Amino acid sequence: MDAIRKQLDVLMGANRNGDVTEVNRKYYDRDVCRLFLVGLCPHELFQLTKMDMGPCPKVHSFQLRKEYQEAKAKGEDNYDRELEDVIDRLIVECDRKIARALKRLSEEDAKAAIAISVSEVTQLMFDLFADL
Incomplete structure (x- = not known):
């Protein structure tokens, strides 16, 4: 209200x-x-x-x-300078959050790449043993 x-x-x-x-x-x-x-x-x-x-x-x-x-x-x-200071602080905070998100995404991509390579190796091993 x-x-x-x-x-x-x-x-x-x-x-x-x-x-x-x-x-x-x-x-x-x-x-x-x-x-x-x-x-x-x-x-x-x-x-x-x-x-x-x-x-x-x-x-x-x-x-x-x-x-x-x-x-x-x-x-x-x-009061223009005050607004500029606040906007500068907001930009720094946004950049920090973006950097953190990009780092998190790159770590998740690395984990996904490892998982894919492990599954490919597992599939190759399965195919090799199936041929025997």
Whole structure:
């Protein structure tokens, strides 16, 4: 239920029902997702994948994104570097997982090759003894 409420907050704003009195949030508040303000929250990037990070614990608001973009245009704030750092860390983690998976596949291929060669040798031995 909280996830649905959060999605509605993102789409329609926290005061969508007119019952929230605290709407004085600023884009630079601690509970606002800076990466969402820049344009890409990694929690949304890998949804329903093995790298799913779950829902973002911070506030995503299109209104705050607009305020941030206005401040960025004035040269007041710029969170782009934070997003670049997060993306770099995600790339390193993805590369590490890919390398681990490739190693596991090569080990399985080696085991399969051994099994095939053993079965071929067994078949040859069977054929030799059948001829005797």
